[in-house]
Amino acid sequence: MLVDKPRRFLRKLDTRFHERSVEIVMLANEPPNPSTSTGMATHERLTWDEICQRYPEEWVVMTEIAWVNDTDFEFGTALVLAHHKTRKEASPSVKAAFRQYDEVGSFWTGKIEGPVPRFIAP
Amino acid sequence: MRVTRFNRKRDLIIIRGFVWGPLHRQRRPLRLVLDTGAAETIIVPDVLDELGYNPREGEAISVMRSAVGREEGYLIRIARFDCLGHQSRDFRVHAHDLPDGWNIQGLIGLSFLRELNYEIRSLEGRILVERAAG
Numbered sequence A: 001m002l003v004d005k006p007r008r009f010l011r012k013l014d015t016r017f018h019e020r021s022v023e024i025v026m027l028a029n030e031p032p033n034p035s036t037s038t039g040m041a042t043h044e045r046l047t048w049d050e051i052c053q054r055y056p057e058e059w060v061v062m063t064e065i066a067w068v069n070d071t072d073f074e075f076g077t078a079l080v081l082a083h084h085k086t087r088k089e090a091s092p093s094v095k096a097a098f099r100q101y102d103e104v105g106s107f108w109t110g111k112i113e114g115p116v117p118r119f120i121a122p
Numbered sequence B: 001m002r003v004t005r006f007n008r009k010r011d012l013i014i015i016r017g018f019v020w021g022p023l024h025r026q027r028r029p030l031r032l033v034l035d036t037g038a039a040e041t042i043i044v045p046d047v048l049d050e051l052g053y054n055p056r057e058g059e060a061i062s063v064m065r066s067a068v069g070r071e072e073g074y075l076i077r078i079a080r081f082d083c084l085g086h087q088s089r090d091f092r093v094h095a096h097d098l099p100d101g102w103n104i105q106g107l108i109g110l111s112f113l114r115e116l117n118y119e120i121r122s123l124e125g126r127i128l129v130e131r132a133a134g
Helices: A004-013 A016-029 A048-054 A087-098 B045-050
Strands: A059-063 A078-084 A104-108 A119-121 B002-005 B014-020 B027-034 B060-066 B069-083 B086-095 B106-108 B116-121 B126-131
Touching: A048 A078, A059 A087, A078 A087, A087 A104, A087 B045, B014 B106, B027 B045, B027 B069, B045 B069
Parallel strands: A104 B027, B027 B106
Antiparallel strands: A059 A078, A059 A104, A119 B060, B002 B126, B014 B027, B014 B069, B060 B069, B069 B086, B116 B126
């Protein structure tokens, strides 16, 4: 039994899950810009309400989103990877997350507003 | 018939869409404004860049004129676009930046909607959609 334990541990280090954890922790710990607010050492599964409460008025980068169905925005929980003040600041976090995940979203937690443009010309 | 729900208390009809990467492997969920008064579908360039699209793959330069001014973008075909329970492949969108304060990632215009029959039931916060026959 004493021999088995370290062997199991070594096997875990070789798993894809371990690689993913290391990668994302590095992402969260390297704020490229002092104005960004990333700094999450761990990633939590949160509901949208919890995300909005914890990161108000921010762009939140998330993955493993448990969509309720295939048409609506509603989801059960999602894994939050990073959060930023502007959409452009969130972009590097999204790109980094795509190296590990096939689906990555970033959503604004505050009020959505804005006039809609009327004219487009090629 | 597919049903999409939206929050009827908002000023805008905001729905979820997906843009897929060029290799059809990765996808990006977006929150988009449904705009039946817009001819084209707009996606902000950052989103396309994050998925691996390159402006050099664009088909043409496009110009958006609005109350806030004149902005240049480009036309580009995306591998797959899903929204309202329907999908479109090799779908042409306008890649245009939108003002930061808007906090949306694009607009769905008639370039996508004209392939569908849809009914917006504002009081119920629901959009009923079926693909047009023929």
